[in-house]
Amino acid sequence: MLTLVYYALMLLVGYFFYRYGQRLLNQGLRGENDEFTKPPVGPIGFLLVAGLGCYLLFEALRAVVLREIPCVGKGCTGQVYTLAEHSGQYWANLFFVVWMVLALGYTMYVTIKIWTRG
Structure with a gap:
């Protein structure tokens, strides 16, 4: 049951994240107060998001190839989940x-x- 709640919350957060990006894109060049529409991140934030996204993409591809992924949370630091032994935790972390x-990636796209815009 906890797993179902976890995946449902992840989907809900993703939906609201998507709606926020679409609202920014549909605003046009200027917003409601006649100010320029501000993107979710600035230039430095964009570089940090791109770097973190590339690292996480590398880790995801590495996890698919090696069939093992390190634990993402604080409580299990140093633990590695393999597909053969801990398939539930492996898929949850992946x-x-x-x-x-x-x-x-969606943040960078928006x-x-x-x-x-021109």
Whole structure:
């Protein structure tokens, strides 16, 4: 039951994240107060998001190839979940990492679309 709540909350957060990005993209060049629409991240934040996204993408691809992923949480530091022994925890951690890659990629997409408006 806890796993179902975890995945449902992840989907709900993703939906609200998507709606926020769509609202920014649909605002146009200027917002409600006649100010320029601000992207979710600035130039330095964009570089940090890109770097973190590339690292997490590398870790996700590495986890798929090696069939093992290190634990993402604080309580299990240093523990490695393998697909053969801990398949539930392996897929949960891999899902979280891929979800973060998608969220960071969408943040970069929205930022670039706002920056390149004419």
